[in-house]
Amino acid sequence: MIVILLFSVPPCLRGDFIWAQSSMPFGAPKVPLSSTQGATTLGRAWVAVRQPADSDPAVRELVDKLNPAQREAATYLDGPLMIIAGAGTGKTRVITHRIAFLSREVGIPLNQILAVTFTNKAAKEMRERVCHLLGVPDSPGLAIGTFHSRCALILRREADAAGLDQNFAILDENDQRQAIKRVLKEMNISEKRARPQQVQTFINQAKMRLLTPQDCRAEFDEEDVPYADIYEQYQKVLTQAKSIDFEDLMMRTVVLFRDNEQARQRWANRYHYVMVDEYQDTNHAQFLLSKLLAQDHRQICIVGDEDQSIYSWRGAEISNLLDFEKAFPGTHIVKLEHNYRSTANILKAASTVIAHNTQRIGKELFTTDAEGELLSFIASRDQDEEARRIAQECTRLTMAEGVNPDQIAIFYRGHWLSRAVEDQMRQFRLPYRMVGGLRFYDRAEIKDLLSFLRLAVNPDDNLAFERVLNTPTRGIGPKAQSQIEIEAARLGVSWMRATHRLLQQEELKGTARRGAEAFINAIDAWCSLAEHADPVDVLDRILLDTNYRNDGIADPKSIEGESKLENIEEFRGLMATFRPTGEGPPLAEFLTAMALDATEEKDDGRPRINLLTIHNAKGLEYDYVFTIGLEKGVFPTSRAEDSMEAYAVEEERRLFYVAITRARKKLYLSYAYQRNRPDFWQSTQPSRFLLELPPSVFDSESLRYMKRLVPYGWGNNPERGGANANVDRELVYTPAEDATEAPGRAYSQYIRNMAAPRPAPPSGAKPKFTVGTRVLHRHLGSGVISEIGGRPGWERAVIDFDDGRSQEFVLKYAPITAE
């Protein structure tokens, strides 16, 4: 490798060399210090590294497998770079190669490269792939993570400068809502008047835009709900509890860098190369953060796809991507358009749909692959029939074609759509997993344990304290609690200290006194233990002191109690595998990781069909993809269609685009004529997105069905004037002769003829629950319905379980299936 130092780059050399602007010495051994000394002393210099393609073999090997656009994206170092990466164009490949290239060929130490992703999962995958490229087992120095986790790290190191306690707790969304409820109570505002959800959205949106309560007061007119006041009070509650929420992580870091130049420079110098993935989903605060870090060295590389921006409701601003050049003049743009994932047919469908959008940079994906299979359209009478057909097809795919269930996915717009599918998956005995349903630590018992652990690190964590003050019940009822609350407010101290004081002054009596004493002493003991001890040891001590295994759980012998015990053990196992980096108390680190990592329920890794929302599907890919619920009002959701914002539907369309582009081999689109929403039955019309697809991508059987729904074809009715004219038309659904078998006739025939003995799929149209029906409850086992009551739409059933217990359920919410 040849390294040249220059103080300005002659344009004539630009094509032949890669240029890195540097104000720091390279720390890596590949570049001798003597050759870079000039760069530091003289402030800024250009370092040229000869183009990799014709240099040493290691580089060639590294970037050889990249296509020209990818290679350019991975190796361009001459200032700000914007990579527009279409779906399936090898984006992750480019980022990982870029990091490996920076490290191995330019000699940048890994800890100077910052790579930000949106999910922990993506970060983990990226870390693994980079390590693989570099040929090392693991590299702790690699600064890869989510915005939130990087901010947490920065704020812990800069706690003083940021005005935070070193051991601050991080509130997840649930804790945040709890805190808001507490504030509303304190301020005597009913939850009817100010819905906690809405307050939460308000506060989070304000924080994304770096607005303080005062700013809000100035910016917004007085509304009937005093949002700004609630926000202000909420911040006080958080400060008192030495806690910060998710959005604070971002806002405080940005404010720190904005107001404290020294701190900013410390980190800007540390992260000499900044990379941001999924840039189209960044919000204002995240944009500012990237800018504050990169504004000096301008070594920022962002990767995004405007067509996959689907998080505007969470504050993402697509304009961050569209206007990136304004923030970083002289930005070089590389477009990745060669798709390696999907068949030509799928790509054609995707491109045609997304072309309806106006907010685009514009790109045309192409593939060198074959046409592939045509798309299938599935029309059903209602959601149960829809689910059954899909289950049938899944059976066919896995049984007849030997498809690995892991390679099949079923997508939907919202979680509520999954219920019918889930039921049928069980009926057909198909293995499935729901991605992103219940988070593991959303369970009550895990939240309790986390609260104990939080207190062990930060005894002033009022929110945790309040949660477990009387869990398991230790005689501290509402009266005693309000006593503590008042004392805490009077003295301006935490609940923990207030309790201490009340005890000293003997103002707590009877059972409350004994209970509080035991609790306080236990917390003190946990605190001293937590300073050094292994997290698991702290947990064991907690379980012992609180007798949680017995008292914290309603009935350890019941089925629920049993699964709770299992969860506790699993949590303990999870803790045992945690490896702290050694900064501060290990338990504190564990809790931070816990708060930021939305770890899902454990997965045994057995092959399963995946059920997930489209939002959850971003970044993933499957051979076979079913997208259900393609109905007006469902997808696009009525909220978007009714919205005044023209771009609301564009975002829905991007969501559809994401769904389509996840599929590698075959895509199925499904529509149900009637859909049972949680509260009402609804006749539907097809989604406008179906009409935006070109007929040529569908198979002939599908086309026949579609033509029943869309009498005039695809927007070509001259009377109604062009594209999408028939969206608003009353459509006539003609059920097939035998609605339960067509177009699934072949599949059900197949199932009947199958040699393998397996339970027959259900015969009736809708699963009906009546007195005497044998049912299977997901958690509680099987039993018989003994009674049905309740008003229409809210039927309740009493189930007598086989083990003698019986319980009442609201039918439409209970996770039960006919046995």
Next chain:
DNA sequence: CAATTGGGTTTTTTT
């Protein structure tokens, strides 16, 4: 005064 029981409400998408 604490603890349990009963009734009413509830769902878009999530780091």
Next chain:
DNA sequence: AACCCAATTG
């Protein structure tokens, strides 16, 4: 099913 609030029981 999960949650919150009011009413009842110990």
